[in-house]
Amino acid sequence: MKPRLLQGSCLAAVVLALGIQPLAQQGDPAIASQAARTSPQWLKSGVVYQVFVRSFSPTGDLNGVTGRLDDLHALNVNIVWLMPIHPDGQVKKKGSLGSPYAVRDYYAIDPALGTKADLRRLVQEAHQRQMKVILDMVANHTAWDSVMMAHPEFYRKDQEGRITSPYDWTDVAALDYGNTNLRRYMTDVLLYWVKEFDIDGYRCDAAGEVPTDFWEQARKELEQAKPDIMLMAEAQKPELLKSAFDIDYAWPLMHALDDVVMNGGPATEIRDMFEQQKGLFPKGALHLHMSDDHDELRATTRYGYPGAIAASALMFTLDGVPLIYNGMEVGDSTQSRAPALFEPQKIVWAADDWHPEFHMFYAAVAELREQHPALQQGETMWLHNSDEQHVVTYLRRSSTEEFLIAVNLSNTPFRGTVEVEAGDWKEIPLPNAARATVGIPFVSLNSFGARIFQRQSRQDQR
Numbered sequence: 001m002k003p004r005l006l007q008g009s010c011l012a013a014v015v016l017a018l019g020i021q022p023l024a025q026q027g028d029p030a031i032a033s034q035a036a037r038t039s040p041q042w043l044k045s046g047v048v049y050q051v052f053v054r055s056f057s058p059t060g061d062l063n064g065v066t067g068r069l070d071d072l073h074a075l076n077v078n079i080v081w082l083m084p085i086h087p088d089g090q091v092k093k094k095g096s097l098g099s100p101y102a103v104r105d106y107y108a109i110d111p112a113l114g115t116k117a118d119l120r121r122l123v124q125e126a127h128q129r130q131m132k133v134i135l136d137m138v139a140n141h142t143a144w145d146s147v148m149m150a151h152p153e154f155y156r157k158d159q160e161g162r163i164t165s166p167y168d169w170t171d172v173a174a175l176d177y178g179n180t181n182l183r184r185y186m187t188d189v190l191l192y193w194v195k196e197f198d199i200d201g202y203r204c205d206a207a208g209e210v211p212t213d214f215w216e217q218a219r220k221e222l223e224q225a226k227p228d229i230m231l232m233a234e235a236q237k238p239e240l241l242k243s244a245f246d247i248d249y250a251w252p253l254m255h256a257l258d259d260v261v262m263n264g265g266p267a268t269e270i271r272d273m274f275e276q277q278k279g280l281f282p283k284g285a286l287h288l289h290m291s292d293d294h295d296e297l298r299a300t301t302r303y304g305y306p307g308a309i310a311a312s313a314l315m316f317t318l319d320g321v322p323l324i325y326n327g328m329e330v331g332d333s334t335q336s337r338a339p340a341l342f343e344p345q346k347i348v349w350a351a352d353d354w355h356p357e358f359h360m361f362y363a364a365v366a367e368l369r370e371q372h373p374a375l376q377q378g379e380t381m382w383l384h385n386s387d388e389q390h391v392v393t394y395l396r397r398s399s400t401e402e403f404l405i406a407v408n409l410s411n412t413p414f415r416g417t418v419e420v421e422a423g424d425w426k427e428i429p430l431p432n433a434a435r436a437t438v439g440i441p442f443v444s445l446n447s448f449g450a451r452i453f454q455r456q457s458r459q460d461q462r
Helices: 009-017 062-066 069-074 116-128 180-197 212-225 251-263 268-278 299-317 356-371
Strands: 048-051 079-082 132-137 141-143 172-174 201-204 230-233 247-249 286-289 321-325 379-383 391-397 402-408 414-417 425-428 442-445 450-455
Touching: 062 079, 062 116, 069 116, 116 132, 116 180, 132 180, 132 230, 180 212, 212 230, 251 268, 251 286, 251 299, 268 379, 268 391, 299 321, 299 356, 299 402, 299 450, 321 356, 402 442, 442 450
Parallel strands: 048 079, 048 321, 079 132, 132 201, 201 230, 230 247, 247 286, 286 321
Antiparallel strands: 141 172, 379 391, 391 402, 402 450, 414 442, 425 450
């Protein structure tokens, strides 16, 4: 739950609190010199699919998600993230439906979404397909009509003793982690869904707002219940990745991408931001790479249809874990206008006769990443090319394989060269990608085009 942009000093306060403070203020050599926690392999090699349950299917419920697990499996997704499934707050609510991030009862499922039996079946069916399920945990605040209001000591107060909202989020009330009983309550909530439903982890909303030591202690208890559990922080706060969380959000990279595609910034911003972030976080830290999510206008709206695919080509081939927000695989744009979270807006799945190239692209690039460790956590090396205003080029390599990726982030076709060692490079075709007859170091890209090449080993050439 990212804050809306505010004017003046309020914006600075929100940004600092969420752990996405200006880069010059983020660096802590003591943190950057340490190693990040060791994350489960299923996350490091994974593709996350974000499900907004009430918009995902015609029925808008958990059974509607279960009914499409085969589709997600065919898309080579292995981690299904369910946005909050709890009852929404109805006091001070936003829009006609209210926000799923205004939770009334952490121990309940919204009846409109189904039952606890439905969730158990969803998790079981996902596990049968070797897919993980994670829930959205909103630990920073609750709805104003939350059952927790019976404990006013759980909430932050203003100088007059009134319960307060965090920033401009007027539909929610801020929790106070200075209260030890609240900490116990929220830890027990986290344990409940793991023990009772066998979920595989949490995406933790506004994680930078909650004290790091709470997450660190909760993590210890969660690991006793499920040793390979995963925690994802919706934050940009390096200290969270030391021991509490496995992965956080690569917001700066997405914002750099926005500037390049939407504002005509130089494509070198991508490389510069990637390297800058690498120097701020614990060594080996994982970041969620996304070009679309529920807090943004849809990528198809921001970048256009070809640009949305180019953006995903980048996010799926950089070091990190890529995200597919529901509907991206058909080029959905129905949730492009706010408030997508607060009004009934169903995804249009009629993809067979509407942008079918999107589904083919996501299935192919996710499968490619799944098959090649170098595209998961291999080393990233940036390469110079002859048009760095528009094009990014880089290597992904491990001890056994090496890939060259070229992505054009503009509507200007590219015919040029890449500074790379000579070798025998074989192109791995992407759906609808134009292929040239000349080879590396010469590369041609259509507007918003992407191409992937694999260096052939001597053994492969026999």
